[in-house]
Amino acid sequence: MLKSKTILIFLLPLFIFSQNEKWPSEKLKQDLNIFKEIREKANSGLYKYRTKQQIDSIYSWAFSQLDEPKELIEFYKILLQITDFEGSLHNDTTLPDDFEKKRSSGNVFFPYPVKLISKQLIINFENSEIPLGSQIHNINGIETQKLLSSLYKYYTTDGYNITGKSIGIGGSFAKYFEMEYGPQKSFLVEYSLPNQTQKLTKMIASVSNEIRKENFKKRFSLPMDSLQYARAKDKYSFKLISPNAALLSVHTFVIGRNAKDKIHIAYKKYLDSCFKYLSEHSEIQNLIVDIRNNGGGTDPNDILTFSYLTQKPYRENASAYVNFQKIPFANYLVYEETDAKKQQEERKDFEDELLEEFPKLINKKYPQDKKFNPVLQPDKNTFKGQIYLLISPRIASAGSLFAALVAGNTNAIVIGEETMGGYFGHNGHTPIEYELPNTKIKTQFSIVNLEQDVPQKANQVFGRGIIPDHEISQTFEDFMQNKDTQFEHTLKLIKNN
The missing domain is CATH 3.30.750 (Transcription Regulator spoIIAA)
Structure with a gap:
């Protein structure tokens, strides 16, 4: 999820402690x-x-x-x-x-993958105990809504967003449950069968972490989860889907580390060819941009992609600042190198970069120098037809920055579910990690507070993600058939328009 320019990660010696101390x-x-x-x-x-x-x-x-x-x-x-x-x-x-390693041993985990659909917790695995698609009402006496709320803290999102937490719960439900409520020998599950209201109960055995992982790999929704969970082999793709519509999918912005990286350069050439083709074929008036699996990445992949969709000059962000130039509490940093001299060099490089990009203290903040946030121009082959942007709760960091720019500064019709990344801004770019001296618990956060270059919109609320124009979630019926509800809705919009 990180949108990182500089990563400072250090390691301190391991601390030995008792599991139950x-x-x-x-x-x-x-x-x-x-x-x-x-x-x-x-x-x-x-x-x-x-x-x-x-x-x-x-x-x-x-x-x-x-x-x-x-x-x-x-x-x-x-x-x-x-x-x-x-x-x-x-x-x-x-x-x-x-x-963490010690906690993962033994048969202590809930065995079956689950999925949140219309705020209901659904069994997402074909098995002989609790049928696929059954709704869970409580586990070991814990009512579902209380259970879900207790797990929210394990998966952070921007602002006051809740939808994004469904990604963490869907991917790590069994792990979060074990963390929150302790190891379980078995689970008493109260559930109802698909499309029925009668409540049934079933005692099911716990499984090991290895079986938990294997079951997740075999979950029923796997064909559709490429939209939110997959590490796609093809990070991006382009194809015609009808005589008047094309689909650009960008599953991640982890496409090279910087503008000079050969992987990024290849991506730029690919986009050039795609949008040149669109400019030469004026009959293609509709472009679907699918970023539902985009959890972020690195500069300048996000703003490069945006250059092919906008009609006017733009910036990456409206403003950005940090709190410091010299790293505070440096004695608690997590060091990558064990050699003291190399640690000192790495820390100096980090601080030198901060000094260059955030050079002056103004009103107790160090704002970004303007040369790091220049006015950028649309690409000469920028798309001039109708854009349809597909979004999901998975979208974060550079993915949500891109989505916010498109939603706020183009004619895009936004379809799907609220993103976990903020519309107006976020903290990103540069992560830093510390280790607490006694417990050795580590904590990481990003230090650049940035406001995205987006306008006020009637449907956008401070502290929330990008809100779609058409809020479309997968229905239970479509889940049971592994249908792409959002994509099919988009095709209908194109046909009707």
Whole structure:
């Protein structure tokens, strides 16, 4: 999901601890205080969606939970609540690697993949115990809506977005359940059969992490999940779908690391050929741009793609800033190199780049120098017909920046579901990672607070993702037939127009 220009990742020595050890209250409070101070100094997005009073309030709650010793996993969940509350999909707080490995052993996981359809939790796996398409009402006595809400903190999204959390829950439901409620020997599931209301119960056995992963690979919706989960072999494609319509699919913006990368150059040549063809065939008046699997990537793939769709000059963003030039709390950075000299060199390179791009302190912020955000021009073969943009909750980071530019600055008709990435802006570009000294829990966030170059729109609300003009979700009936509801709706729009 990262839209990264510079990645600073370091490693500290591993800390050995007991799986069920209860940590002294003072040690946990020390780590929580450092966690708080790091974010206040380094995280420019801390108050993007929350007031200082709200942030102070959640920390007051967190400290109040630490008056007694706690297991590491319980402390971790408190940090997750804060990480998610801030409202940035680039936020990530993780347990130590050794701790994660130990938790994955044994038959402790819910066995079957699930999918959220119309806010209902549906069995997404053909099996002999609970039929495919059955709706789950509760598991081990936990009602579904309460269960889902408890899992939201494990998958961060921008602002106040909720739809994006369906991606995390659909992909990692069993893992999140085990994390939240502990290892389970079995699951008592209350469910109803497809299109029925009578509630049934079934006790099913837990499975290992290996079987959980294998079942997910064999989930029923796999043919359709290429739109949201797949790491497509073909990162992009173009084809004619009718005499007057074409389809451009861009599944990721991880297409080379920068403008000089040969992979990016090949992508640019590909786009050139596609849009030259469209400009030479004026009968093709409709272009579907499908980015439903696009979780982001690197510059300048997103803004390059936009240059073929816009009719007017544009910028990547309206403004951007960071909180610092010298890395605060550098003694807690996670180092990639073990050699002290190499660590120092890498840190200096990182700070030199910040100094160049964000050179002056203005009103307690370091704004981006204008040369890093120039006015850009449409491509000479920019498409002049009707654009149809297909979006989903999977869209994040550079994917959502691109979607926002298209939705806000072209004639595009936007179809699908709200993106997890924000319409008006996000924190991105440059991730940084720290490790807490006692528990060795790691926390990562992106330091560039940027406002996207988009206009106000009646259907766009601050703190939300890109809102579609036509809100179209896969229906249960289409799920059972693995139909692409959104694409078929788009074809009907083209036919009627």
